[in-house]
Amino acid sequence: MLSRVADSLYWMSRYLERAENTARQLDVTMNLMLDPGGASAEIRWQRLTGSLGKSAGMEWNGDLEQMARKLVFDGLHPASVTFCVNGARENARQVREEISSEQWQRLNRLFHQMHSENALALFSSNINDSLASVIDGIHLFQGVSDTTMIHGQGWQFIRLGRYLERAYATATLLEVYQPDLILTPEREHSGYQYLELVGLLRCSTSFEAYCHEYTADLSPGRILEFLLLNRDFPHAIRYCVDSIRDSVDKIQRTGGRRPPDELTAVIGRLHAMLGFTTISEILAADAASFLHTIREQCMRVHELIYHHYVHYSIQSALVA
């Protein structure tokens, strides 16, 4: 497939994953703020923008509704949901012939929904519903992508974008929460601490899945284990990395061009880090630097994919 097209599909998918992540984390954070006994609104807000990255221009000013509106609707700020939805649609528009009509219509509807008068009105009257409808729109798009598109190279690039973005976002989220939660020795849970832990799990839609695996007995160590090392839960980093590995493998098999050794090596290393480690080893060593390494390696995967599939030199291609 055309390199430019692959790049657009990849970014379309990354932007949508990011939009969903932002909407969900905002929703959870605002929910937590209803119980002011835990952390202050300001700390929660900083945690939120920290885990979303790009916090410049999003500093806490005391007016929660205005801040939240900015984070959703300010199309000029790169952290906002609208910015991401615009980015996704702009990328989709450039590869309109590659995606299915259903995908395009779904995404287009989401775009028009974000830009309608109604969206702001709904947001003012019920923030929860407003964010839920955005998330629904993105879920629908993902479902439609999986059911209406050939699962060939294009779809693999979409998958690659989704899981790379998700792995990176989950690692960032854990890194931000880690000083507050993970390093505190396990104590008798006050109700507030329980809420905090539920918040962390909800930020990655993993509360119910966690309970299913470990019961509602929340402990920081287990949460970390679940979000890092679970092989079956789609928001766990290990699951994301396995998907990335699988996609790169399938892209190679349909295309016939071997990925560069370094790409195989970095993905293999990530896979091994998550597949052959126990949580006690991670906690005994340095959880923070473990998370940091994962983020760095994800960045490296992104760069290598870009230079191999999208922006390669003509000389190297002619020789091959």
Place this chain on the structure above:
Amino acid sequence: MSAGHPVEMETLFGDYALDRAFDEMREADGQVRPHYRALAETLARLPQDELQRRKQSADLSFLTQGITFTVYGRDEGTERIFPYDLLPRLVTAQEWDRIERGLTQRITALNLFLRDVYSEARILSDRVVPRDLVYSCKHYRRQMRGLQVPRNVYIAVVGSDLLRLNTGEFVVLEDNLRVPSGVSYMLTNRRVMKRTFPQLFSSYGVRPIEHYPQLLLATLRSLAPEGRPVPNIVLLTPGVFNSAYFEHTYLARQMGIDLVEGRDLVTHDNIVYMRTTDGLKRVDVIYRRVDDDFSDPLVFRADSSLGCSGLFNAYRAGNVTVTNAFGTGLADDKALYAYVPRIIRYYLNEDAILPNVETYLMTDEKERRHVLANLDKLVVKAVGESGGYGMLIGPHSTARQREEFARQIEANPRNYIAQPTLDFSRAPCLINNRLEPRHVDLRPYVLFGDKVNIVPGGLTRVALERGSLVVNSSQGGGSKDTWVLEQ
């Protein structure tokens, strides 16, 4: 008119006034033409809000499908849905037959003309067309001289604009031989109409047009370079900011070919490649939706990055087919247009089946004086422009505009032509829940590969403003579906 619904018909027509222009639906005495009766009766039977409801549901369908176009000269990248009218324009089998024969003849002759001008130029030696007119045309490309074009087809994709005069006769207003657009609206209009009026559609016996993309693909394939049995065909677009971008993506998807931009292409040793995730892949046929000027910075405009450096040399070497060929704009120059009947006679020894509109050449002293004296009655057009830009419509102009045009004509007579202001035909449109007549033209799409192919239909463009004569989408025009009837 059916006697069963006199009252409804009365409300339907309201103050639908006939004037000198031919009315597609009604005879001069107000009677509904036989082939429009079923439509009129259906409309009369529908409850008041029903039409409006169907219109809204069709609107929404256009918007979510992203069937939009970009308007230049306003906020960059403003997207709008292409305005369209819910009522079909009907063309009888007999009328269509004449159109089809006329266009086939015309395109065949124009293609022979291009081939001749870019090789021996016999028509110029024989003084049928003046030499200066050809060599002063801004779309003449001297780079094309002596170049062998695959199958001698210069114009594979054409969209000619037809008007219907008050005699009921169709005439050709202009030929679009460079990169005609609008065919995607023809196809999507049809899809929406089938959903909006399913029963009416099936009762009418309308000839299908849906196979256009397949015909286009077959045309492109037939023009592939020798020795490339499974050609890689691509559609070259200027990119997402082009007004017809929706159409480019639509056609590429319908044909199942890659949509490429200039930046996706590279040339090496006179072979064109596209950059793919699997490395470089050779390109054999390019259906080009980029103007000549922007196609190759090494040969045409050096400041453009929309095309691909080295494309023209690869084309010259016969390693890639680019269609339409370069330099075809010569034959749709509005001044050369006046010579088309003579061109048809010269090459085919036939009379033109579809007549031209009377055209005054400003290079002719006598005609120029006549035009300058009658600017308020005529339409003046810049020869190299399209899309309704660079035009003066005399009866609707101000004295100031006329002075401005007079000055420009004097300064550069070769750049302008004039034509009488035509009372071209009007068709009923749904305006605020009532029927009102609006001026319409017709742009059928012609494909030319192994042979000339015209899908029965085309884009009927509508001047949606009352009394307006401008149908271009960039100037407030819209479209409606065109139903060519089986009989």
